[in-house]
Amino acid sequence: MRSSKSTSTSKTLAVACLATALVLTGCSGSSKSSDKATSGTLAVNWGGFPESWAPGAEMEAGYMRVPYENLVALDEKGEITPVLATKWEQTEKALILTLREGVTFHDGTPFDAEAVKVNLESIRDGKTAYAGPLKVIESVDAVDAHTVRINLSEPTPSLLTTLSTRGAPIGSPKAIKGGTIAQTPVGTGPWAYDAGSSTKGTRMAFKYYNGYWGGKDSVGFQTVELYAIPEDNAATGALATGEIALTDTETTQLGRIEGNPSLKHLSYPAIRNNPMFFDRGPGGAFEDADVRRAACYALNTEEIVKLEPDFKSRSQHFAEGEPGHNPDIPGYAHDLDKAKQLMARAGNPEVSVEVLAAPFNEKQLQVYAQQLEKIGIKVSVQSAAPPQYFSQWNGGRYALGLGSNDELTPYDWYKAWFAADAPGNPSKAESAELKAAADAAIAAGASEEADALWQKVTKIISDEALTCAHVAGEELVAWNTKAVTGVKASSQPWETNLVDYKALRPAGK
Template sequence: MKKSTLLVRSLVSVTTLGLVLGACTSTSGETDDPAATQAGDVSSGTVPGSVLRVNWGGFPESWAPGAEMEAGFLRVPYENLVASGPDGEIVGVLATSWEETDEALTLTLREGVTFHDGTPFDAEAVKVNIETIKNTPGPYAGPFQVVESIDVVDPQTVRLNLSEPTPSLLTTLTTRAAPMASPAAIEAGTIAQTPVGTGPWAYDATASIPGTRLVFGPADGYWGEPVGFETVQLVSIPEDNAATAALVNGEIDLTDTEVNQFSTLDAAGTIERLSYPAIRNNPIFFDRGPGGMFEDVRVRQAACSAIDTEVLAELEPDWQVRTQHFAEGEQGFNPDLQGYPHDLAKAQDLYDEAGNPPVDAEMLATVFNENQMKIYAEQMGEIGMNVTVQSAPPPQYFTEWNSGRYPLGLGGNDELTPFDWYKAWFAADAPGNPSGVESPELKAAADAAIAAGSTEQADLLWSVVTKVIQDEALTCAHVAGEELLAWNAETVTGVAEPSERWETNLVNYRDLRPAS
């Protein structure tokens, strides 16, 4: 599963998986319980004994807030303060209302919510979570640097004090950057390996088998609406053919998949599938400080002009070539940008103009992006740049690819707003900018866009920021990928494209029901 970006792949054969799951079956049918409409009782309306078996090909390295984990895992035990609704509007989850000003975001919290370990969900819990995310190295930390301090006004009211206008902060709170975890588990340090959230399914360590199966059973006293499946099991089948066989044979109910599996899936007759846009990635030049091999903008532009993303799209048909990070209709999109079309002669001229400074760069790759990196490295080599690709296991890759140890890297950029994208990768203090270098032009453009807040000028000003980032070739070679899902229609219904945008390995768990 080549594009799965934040996983530790734990090998398990289909035979072994079948033995593990043999006693775990999905029970269909409806309940006649008159309490089925009562929120707060997760078993009401839930099919007793029903089990949803899902494969995302691996498991998170860490479940802690601020760690990079894919949405398919995070959104089982965890909930956010707010969520993205079907039409893109922001709706309340653990927060019921909010007030935004240029100086602060004040949230009113839902009463009567507890974490799976019994810890109360309150303003202090929100404070601990936001501070943990802010202080955890990684791209999620960047957008939260704007939070100067957090006031616990009362148990159900929390105020995030801002250093500058940040109208995109609510959007950030809808994403996988900001799950709410038990502050007791965070303080104890156990949260990394044992998730403790407020969602309808709680982690069951006794039923789980590390590296093979993670079991999430019904959370006692869940505050929200009832869900269809009593239990969610996450399994690990990293190899595409094996995952397809497990789905067709009835050992799992749903999996991510690849285009090369479609013929086998379609032949089964009971398998349905869908795709949705979930992945945006692009190489970023990290070593662009004084004396760095990518200090000269012409060297970066040369590398960008040498890369031919159309080659990638031909080899991987579910990749789409993009001119920029943001899509039309999103803030930050600039209709005048054309990216860096492949032009080897222009690339060579730019490199020659820069004096052909030696580029002897190493990129860190892992199982799901190594081929893509090798294509780009070979293309940059055509103008005399020596770029090598070092393969590493996922845990090392996630820790080091953007740490500054490597002069350039290729990774996912799932930020939804230009403020988040800028703060994560390009601002002088961005976690993804280890050089600490930011041009006066970029800072001026970003400062103007931030100062515009939510005024009519903001969209235009953020599109200027996008243009400066492209002109300076801080990143390039933008591509977007589809998440491909397949499921057994005889065991599960309700699968649809999730309302969350640009999140990988995700299905709308709460809307799924056992087929009958």
């Protein structure tokens, strides 16, 4: 679903190269992907490249999971499974990990306890939204080469889940300390970045790493090439002609895809999207809870569903069956009369704010601006390139924001956006009721009472209208069956631009 990507794209270069023939040959000089697949090369398009490859940066999973691995992963049942950590023991005070032996990073640096320490501390101390949930890490001790003790400031039974996500890949400590990892990813995954075979802004090549601990038999392709084709028609054309084997796409392309017997597609839940009222502090535009509630009733997500057919309106962030889902949260069904009544109760204040938009969410924000204007809230939508957007949208300059929330647990969601010290809460405002409820839920740890206590937290977040207008969207992936087989969604939930890379095999093999 390209409209919600967290990536930056070299659009001018990519479109210029593709405009004439909808193929990549003129840009890259490469042969068709069916020929590439025969020689062990998988050509993938996710529409752009990350601005930074540093662990903790805003990286879509489809990029991150080529060179990087996590300490643990989630399987199809949502259970924690080993990756770079083989065993673990968790108490209320610490998480102790036993690390896989015989693993090296692509630059030859050994993977060990010190590497884990460097990664977790650099993510925790960074400025992205992923830092929030890791603030619970008080310190990291390298007990020995293959044992790590993560000391916790409070009970955090969801920490292993956090360590499985795209917010916590493990990169080379040498590259992190040297500052080169932002532009040159260095992980422990099956494929290592090959700068010599890459073309800046158009193609990033990753070749099989001969020192990979999982061995060659664990993957089907020796090389993965990532392309940057931002325009959907061009990407579908390149897929149909075999220049790429796999791409993300939009529902507008389904007619072309389904009309070609060589192309198939799948979709999976990947995007959770909701506005955030950042300016909630004293004197702030959204200090008054009634103003926030009025805004929530004025917003009509059904209009967004019309724009994005794979979006669905939801009452809350967490889906039924997920921790934190509360069946007693009604949400804010569109009700303009109620919105106007709440604004009147708040004294009909003059509210005029700015919001930053990127190409993938500008249409949605323009619709929301029009809806809020009906109750006297004036919203000026400022356009920005993705790099500027991701560095500024939730940093405190803008009173209102719209972004994707991919947190899997209520602890992570609270710590990322609503706690007084959350990176996504620039106003540092938090009600006494919310703090008390969160403190009680945290203190409950993994007890039987914890789920109900976290449901109380998510109910307060909704009641206080700290965020609302929740929608969930699908990621749509298409592939050419003449080039690749075994395409399936990853078991990692709520991650965009992603397939199970290890399951992919060249067609005919």
